[in-house]
Every structure is written in C-alpha cells, then in structure tokens.
Amino acid sequence: MKATLEPLDLDRDLALVHAWVTHPRSVYWEMQGASVDEVAAEYARIVADPHHQAWLGRVDGEPAFLAETYDPAHSPLASLPEIAPGDLGMHVLVAPTDSPVPGFTRLVFRAVMEHCFADTSVRRVVVEPDVRNDRIGAMNAAFGFVVARVVDLGSKTAALSFCTRSAFEGPTAHLSPERLATAQRHLVAKAISEYAHERIVTPVADADAWRLAAPDGGSSYTFRARRLALEHWAIEEDSLTRWVDGAPADLDVQAFVAEFAGPLGIPDPLLPTYLEELASTLASACWKLAHSSASVAQLLEADYQELEAAMTEGHPGFVANNGRIGYDLADYAAYAPETGSAVRLEWLAARRSLTRLSLGQDLSEARLYDGELDASVRASFSAVLRGLGLDPDDYLYVPVHPWQWRHQLAITFAPDLARRDLVHLGTGPDDYRAQQSIRTFFNTTRPERHYVKTALSIQNMGFKRGLSPRYMAATPAINDWVHRLVEDDPTLKGCGFTVLRERAAIGYTGDAFHALDVRSPYQKMVAALWRESPVPLLSRGERLASMTSLLHRDASGAALVTAMIEASPMDASGWVRSYLHAYVRPIVHCLLAHELAFMPHGENLVLVLRDHVPVRALMKDVGEEVCVMDSSIAVPEEVERVRADVPQDIKALALHTDVFDGFLRHLAAILDTDGVLPEAEFWAEVRRCVEQHAEEHPELAAQVEAYDLQRPEFRHSCLNRLQLLNTLEMVDITDQASSLQYAGTLVNPIAADRHEVID
Known part of the structure; x- marks a missing residue:
C-alpha cells in the first residue's frame, strides 16, 4: 500500500470530509454535529491561512485520511514556552471504517510524519491530542513523540507532545550509503590535502591531474587540484577516484589510512584508536548532511548559537576532528554542538576543604553564584544539603556535564559521594548549548551569564577533554593580567581587540587519585570554569x-x-x-x-x-x-x-x-x-x-x-x-x-x- 498527500480541494472533497469529521468515531476531532456549511467555513479558513494547511490523503489512490499542518507560533500554542523555531504542528484523521485493515493507521501516520519532515527546516513535529485519547497517545509514542506536559487549550485538556526528526527517523537513519559516500569523498580529499601539505604523502603530476600511489602499489588515487600558497592542495572533490588493482573502487578514509599506515607513522597500538576517531568523524559528517540544512543565505541572518550549531568542518587542519570517543547515539543527539540541543548541567556540592575555587579580580564567591544561580535555585541546593544533615557553608557548587555525571562521577567517585565529600544537587534550570569545542556551554536562557567549561572524559582530537584543578588554579589571575595588558594598550584598544576572561575556576581534589604521585586523567574529572559571555559587549x-x-x-x-x-x-x-x-x-x-x-x-x-x-x-x-x-x-x-x-x-x-x-x-x-x-x-x-x-x-x-x-x-x-x-x-x-x-x-x-x- 502506498499513501500520498495532496492539498485539500473543498469543491471536490467537502462531502467526504464532512462525513469523516462528524462521524461518531471522530469525536476527538471536535466537529460532532457540525453542518456541511460549518465544515466548509472551517476548512475555507484553514485553506486561506498562510500558516495552516489542510491535506487530503490517499492510499493506493483512494481517499483515506485527512491531515493538517500548521505553524505553532501562529496558533493557540504560540504562548507556550516549549514552542521553538523549527516546530511544525500536525493533526491526522484516518477515515472511519467498519472494516479496519491491520497496520493501516500506522501506514497513514508514517506518511504524514514523512510529509512533515520532508521540509528540511522542520526540527520537531508538535501534537496536542486530548488526554483521554489513549489510542492516539499510544500511536504518538510509537513514532517517537514525548509528552512535554498537559496543557489547557480551552476546548480540551491536551497532552502537548514533541517528536524530533531523529526520534522519528531512528538514531542511525543518517547513516545511509549516499551520505556515507559524500562524507567519505570529502574526508579522503581532506586527508590527501592535509597529509600532502604536511609532506607525509607526495602526489605526483599525471597529465592534467595528480596521482597518489599507496606504498604497496595495490591502490592509488587520482584527482585534479591546484597548489596554492603554503603548499595548500585545493582538491576538486568530484574528480577524486580510488583505484584498486586497476579498477575504480569506493572511497574509504579508514582504508586510505590503513594503506598509508607506514608513511603516516601511527604507532601500531594506537592505529585502531585513530580509525575509531575517523569513524566517529564520518558519523558526524553523515548526521550533518542529514540535518544541517541551513543555507548560507539563512546563516547570514542567523543568531550566534544558530550559526555555531550549523558549522560542519570542526577543524580545517585535522583529519580526525570529531572523535568524541565515549558518546553513544543518545549522547551524540543530546550533546554534539551540531544538533543544537538544549543541555541542562548537573550540579554537585563539593566539600570546601577539598576543593579549590579561584576567583578573578573584584569577583567574590557570593557574586559568582548570585550571577549564575537564581536565589530559588541556591535555596533548593541548600535544602538538599540540610536534608542530609550537612551545612551548606561547608560546600562549594560545581557545574558538571550530564555525561560526566552519569558515566564517570556517579561511579568512579562513588566513595566520595558516599562520604558526602561530593553531593549530587540535581539538574540546573538554565538551558545551554554546546560550542564547537564540545565541553564549553553557552547559556541560552540567560545569554549574559558566563560560558561554562566542564571536564569531559571523552577522547576527542588527540586528547581526553578533562580539566586539571591544579593547572586551572591560576587561570583567573592569568586572565586578569592579560586583560589588563590588553586594555591598557592603545593599539589593541584601537583594534577593538579584547579577551573574554575566565573569571572563576573550581576543582575538587579530595579523591583517591589526587593522593597519588603519578598524574592521570582521573585527576581531571571534577572541575569547571566560568568565562565571560560576549553578549554584553x-x-x-x-x-x-x-x-x-x-x-x-x-x-x-x-x-x-x-x-x-x-x-x-x-x-x-x-x-x-x-x-x-x-x-x-x-x-x-x-x-x-x-x-x-x-x-x-x-x-x-x-x-x-x-x-x-x-x-x-x-x-x-x-x-x-x-x-x-x-x-x-x-x-x-x-x-x-x-x-x-x-x-x-x-x-x-x-x-x-x-x-x-x-x-x-x-x-x-x-x-x-x-x-x-x-x-x-x-x-x-x-x-x-x-x-x-x-x-x-x-x-x-x-x-x-x-x-x-x-x-x-x-x-x-x-x-x-x-x-x-x-x-x-x-x-x-x-x-x-x-x-x-x-x-x-x-x-x-x-x-x-x-x-x-x-x-
């Protein structure tokens, strides 16, 4: 069976639609007892509304369902705080029948959802079914909708629900052969360009193109390119061809690295790690190809964080630039900067005697926490500590990455939590967005508040992304010194150049790992710093x-x-x-x-x-x-x-x-x-x-x-x-x-x- 959608034609479809929406089984459509004229007037209004559309659905050519799509920002949902740019509202009504076909409703529902997400600007589909409609609630859940909350819409009490593109398509839907081929072509071209730039590999001229042969002679690569200043290879990606035993073959950056492992000089024990980082970089590229749809014309007017999330390259020089080893599929969707996901940080109380808080000039502890946490939040934190019989004055507050809390701190620091040297206070109320640097967050709820940089024990681009309490102790003082130097220099002032100061740094050192003489990534797991936001400037x-x-x-x-x-x-x-x-x-x-x-x-x-x-x-x-x-x-x-x-x-x-x-x-x-x-x-x-x-x-x-x-x-x-x-x-x-x-x-x-x- 094949389902299709077309714009509703009132002259043709009115009688059919009237019969459907007034049928006793369509009680939740809220048009019971409506006359033909009333239905005509309602759908004429919808057809005339630029923010609301009505669609007739067919299955194998026969009329079978009714759908509506609408912009929630121009609807009764507009005032709800959950509504965001990229949302699209949806209603669907399957034609009532006395002889239902198994799987028919799921077929229709999927067709409507695919229709909604065919618009690449749509990030979420919004529905607001009556809370009593258990059957549609179950269908919504089956297709990835999550109930945000119950809302009163006057004519009904509704379960406001959202379905993201990734929830509907599935966590690996972006990993298609077509997207992989595109990602592979770009990354192999980048690998040849950057490795040749660093003189690790040496392409040779071949007629009007270039050829790069693998050391064993079994494979080679041909391409057109221009050599620019600084030995930069501007490769025409479309011209890149891989040859294996004289025949064209699929481009594969992991195979390329394996073929050139000798010249690349990767130590044998570390080669699998590098291949894993390349796989992760490819996965990220496929996700961006599937979801990063903003054109440069749109980005010209995008705000700071929309622009940050739209970036696709990561780093122009590094080939394996999106490693993120440690994230699973859900983590990627939740925390990768290109997803633009809202992130709420976890907060710990760390025993003051075992924690170092360094503050910048003219910044006190009270001013720091007053600026970053509302009074009600600080009161709730104090209440958690008092509920455990602890004195809030004995603790400092540390923001931590949600991944770090779940995967590292709650387990690796279990003794510290049990001793109450660390106490989990809960999730903060502010929404943040991850920056391209992965572990730094911009506050979207209160943009004037500081960036927060957190320890994050994932492997990314040659490092575990931890933060050392020992190393960061001097960070605010260094920033203040550099800031004064820059501000006092007339030339730098004339350029408008300034620094965004890291105003405070905090790190917990009461764990068993800090008692060891040997330094390790375990000593970089519970730390954070606060950096000035550029917005007030x-x-x-x-x-x-x-x-x-x-x-x-x-x-x-x-x-x-x-x-x-x-x-x-x-x-x-x-x-x-x-x-x-x-x-x-x-x-x-x-x-x-x-x-x-x-x-x-x-x-x-x-x-x-x-x-x-x-x-x-x-x-x-x-x-x-x-x-x-x-x-x-x-x-x-x-x-x-x-x-x-x-x-x-x-x-x-x-x-x-x-x-x-x-x-x-x-x-x-x-x-x-x-x-x-x-x-x-x-x-x-x-x-x-x-x-x-x-x-x-x-x-x-x-x-x-x-x-x-x-x-x-x-x-x-x-x-x-x-x-x-x-x-x-x-x-x-x-x-x-x-x-x-x-x-x-x-x-x-x-x-x-x-x-x-x-x-």
Whole structure:
C-alpha cells in the first residue's frame, strides 16, 4: 500500500470530509454535529491561512485520511514556552471504517510524519491530542513523540507532545550509503590535502591531474587540484577516484589510512584508536548532511548559537576532528554542538576543604553564584544539603556535564559521594548549548551569564577533554593580567581587540587519585570554569560569529564568507582589510610589543560583525593557551605559569603556523576558489597589514627585526603529525613547544621580496 498527500480541494472533497469529521468515531476531532456549511467555513479558513494547511490523503489512490499542518507560533500554542523555531504542528484523521485493515493507521501516520519532515527546516513535529485519547497517545509514542506536559487549550485538556526528526527517523537513519559516500569523498580529499601539505604523502603530476600511489602499489588515487600558497592542495572533490588493482573502487578514509599506515607513522597500538576517531568523524559528517540544512543565505541572518550549531568542518587542519570517543547515539543527539540541543548541567556540592575555587579580580564567591544561580535555585541546593544533615557553608557548587555525571562521577567517585565529600544537587534550570569545542556551554536562557567549561572524559582530537584543578588554579589571575595588558594598550584598544576572561575556576581534589604521585586523567574529572559571555559587549547593530564560520560551506557547497562579502557594503579587498585589522594586527602587536602569544585558531576567536563585516575580535580560552615567550620578562608571581623561554626562531610561529598556516591558508583558498579574491591579492593584504603595523610602531623596530615576520621561509610545524604520533595525548600542555613536529620549511607568503604565490 502506498499513501500520498495532496492539498485539500473543498469543491471536490467537502462531502467526504464532512462525513469523516462528524462521524461518531471522530469525536476527538471536535466537529460532532457540525453542518456541511460549518465544515466548509472551517476548512475555507484553514485553506486561506498562510500558516495552516489542510491535506487530503490517499492510499493506493483512494481517499483515506485527512491531515493538517500548521505553524505553532501562529496558533493557540504560540504562548507556550516549549514552542521553538523549527516546530511544525500536525493533526491526522484516518477515515472511519467498519472494516479496519491491520497496520493501516500506522501506514497513514508514517506518511504524514514523512510529509512533515520532508521540509528540511522542520526540527520537531508538535501534537496536542486530548488526554483521554489513549489510542492516539499510544500511536504518538510509537513514532517517537514525548509528552512535554498537559496543557489547557480551552476546548480540551491536551497532552502537548514533541517528536524530533531523529526520534522519528531512528538514531542511525543518517547513516545511509549516499551520505556515507559524500562524507567519505570529502574526508579522503581532506586527508590527501592535509597529509600532502604536511609532506607525509607526495602526489605526483599525471597529465592534467595528480596521482597518489599507496606504498604497496595495490591502490592509488587520482584527482585534479591546484597548489596554492603554503603548499595548500585545493582538491576538486568530484574528480577524486580510488583505484584498486586497476579498477575504480569506493572511497574509504579508514582504508586510505590503513594503506598509508607506514608513511603516516601511527604507532601500531594506537592505529585502531585513530580509525575509531575517523569513524566517529564520518558519523558526524553523515548526521550533518542529514540535518544541517541551513543555507548560507539563512546563516547570514542567523543568531550566534544558530550559526555555531550549523558549522560542519570542526577543524580545517585535522583529519580526525570529531572523535568524541565515549558518546553513544543518545549522547551524540543530546550533546554534539551540531544538533543544537538544549543541555541542562548537573550540579554537585563539593566539600570546601577539598576543593579549590579561584576567583578573578573584584569577583567574590557570593557574586559568582548570585550571577549564575537564581536565589530559588541556591535555596533548593541548600535544602538538599540540610536534608542530609550537612551545612551548606561547608560546600562549594560545581557545574558538571550530564555525561560526566552519569558515566564517570556517579561511579568512579562513588566513595566520595558516599562520604558526602561530593553531593549530587540535581539538574540546573538554565538551558545551554554546546560550542564547537564540545565541553564549553553557552547559556541560552540567560545569554549574559558566563560560558561554562566542564571536564569531559571523552577522547576527542588527540586528547581526553578533562580539566586539571591544579593547572586551572591560576587561570583567573592569568586572565586578569592579560586583560589588563590588553586594555591598557592603545593599539589593541584601537583594534577593538579584547579577551573574554575566565573569571572563576573550581576543582575538587579530595579523591583517591589526587593522593597519588603519578598524574592521570582521573585527576581531571571534577572541575569547571566560568568565562565571560560576549553578549554584553555588543553595541547596537553588531552580531557575533565564531571565526571558524568563515570556513563554512553549506550543503550546496556555497561558502559563508563569500556570502558575507557579497552582502556587505565593501569590496573583497576592503572586507579582508577590515578582518585583518581585527584579527592579524592584534596578534602581531601582542607578539612584538609584549612577547605574548595566544592560540588564535577559529574556535578561539569570536568575531563581531557589523553589516556582515568583521570589525573586531574577542579572544577566548586564554588561561590554557596564552604564553609569554621570554623568560626574562617579569610577570606577577601568580601568573608565572604563562612564562616560557622560547627560542627566537620558534616565536614567530605564533603567527606563521597558528595564523597563516592554521587558518588563513584555508580562508585564502576559499576566496580564490570562489573567484572572490585571488590569493596573491589576499596575501598582499596580509603583508600590508604587517608592514603597516611596523611603520606605525617605530619603537618596535628591534622586535620587528628579531621576529622577522617577513622572512623568506619559516619552519613547517605540523598538526596531523602530532595527532598521528600520539592519538591519546598529542602534546604536553605544560610544555607545548617541545612537542612540535616539523617537516622542513614553508615559503612565507608575505616575504618582503615576494610578489607572487605558487601556481
């Protein structure tokens, strides 16, 4: 049997619809006793309403059911707090019959749900059946609806229920052969591009294309590509073909890694872990292909968190960039940033004598908790403690990731919970959204409240994502020191550059693991920090966007940065010039004036946009990433951790590797490929930005000479080589410089005597 839907035609269908909706079995349709004229008037109103549609359903061509869809925001449900953008309301009535066919109603219901979700902008279907209608309630539950609550709609008491796309389609519906093929093609192309960039593999010219042969000669890859500045391989994904024993074969990034395992140099015991991270990256890509439907035109007007959830790349350099080993299917749906799911954090009380709370300047414990937790929430927390015979004054409050609570803390820290050194207080009331960095959350209920960064013991992109209480103890002081330095510098102020301070850090150390001399991930499981929100820093007419969004392409391949430039009042050169003034100029100035280096990759920068143009940048993740690269520079004792003695030839890599190679080469490639701005002109703008800073700061001439930012070449520091060497912990965070992996040198695209780039 096949079910179809078509718009209701009142001239043709009125008599049939009247008979259906007034039938005694249709009592919950609320039209018992209605006349033909009354039914006609009701459905004429629906047909004329742009927010409400009526559909006639057929099974094998015969009229068999009636359906309605509507926008809940323009309905009696509009005032309910549960209603959100992306919701679609639905009603369905199966034609009453004295000879029901087994499975018929399920066939109809599925057809209506598929019709609803055929619109890719629909995230949830909403229904509000009468609470007495047990049969439709059971059908709703069978198709994935969850009752949110009972509501009074006047004419009925209804069970307000929602069904997400993933709940209806099933947890693995995104894993289709077609989506996998698309994801594989992109990831194999990225693997070849990035491994070739890092000189791990070496494609060779083959007529008008390139060929890369596996070491054993059994397989090879052919493709068309352009080589751009910084040895960036812009591969035409559609041209990529895998050959096995001379015949075309399916692209498979795990097979690719296995074929090239020797050159990649992954230690044998860690190869399965890397393959698992690749599998997870593919799964994430398939989910995004199924659900991330926003076009760049829509993203131009999206708010900060809608834009954050729409991102598809993760990290432009790393091949295995969405590992998330530890999440199951439900965890992915609940916590992956691309799902845009609302997350409510769990809260623990940690015994004060066993817990370290570090606070930023002018921030007290009371002010921190007053700002983050309403008085009623704090009162409920106190009541939990008093109910256990405990004094609330003996405890500090720690936000924890829900996954961390269920999978780690409730079990691994069972003795601490039993001793009441830790007490579970319950779930907080605020909704948060996970950021691209996975364990950091933005408060959507109260956007002016702090970001919350939590410990999360999953494996993701070369690390277990824990937080060390010992390491974080100095974080607020470091942030305050950097913030003062930035705020007191006229050049940085002139760029609008600032840092989002990590204002407080907390960590529990009363467990058995902290009593050991050996350091381990178990010492990084109960900790959190609070970082300033960028929302209060906005002026009228300004919007926020993670810098990683500049590298985003939508499902059609359209680039967001291209759309931004086209929508802005500037030409491409002017747009890039404004962006570099907001981003590159402050990084250069911090290096030359203060010997201060950040980790300024896409996820760590929040751009402030005006008329789609970046006008200033906000740096985050300061406490963990910042470094003063001269051991002779005096710093306050409490921030001594940030000081390091970095060799002079390595210092400039804070610009060359972290900015040029880590981000700008990808942006330049998009603009060049899209025909927006030739890469030679892009790098000329970067060179102009660096030279202009030097001209305007003659007092820094000695530093300009020492750093030699326009040197002909610089050392080629490689990210994937780090991850391939140790997929579990790719760098020692306390001594990152010593962990770096190099592959010769790269030609500097802004070299003083360089006037063109590689063809």
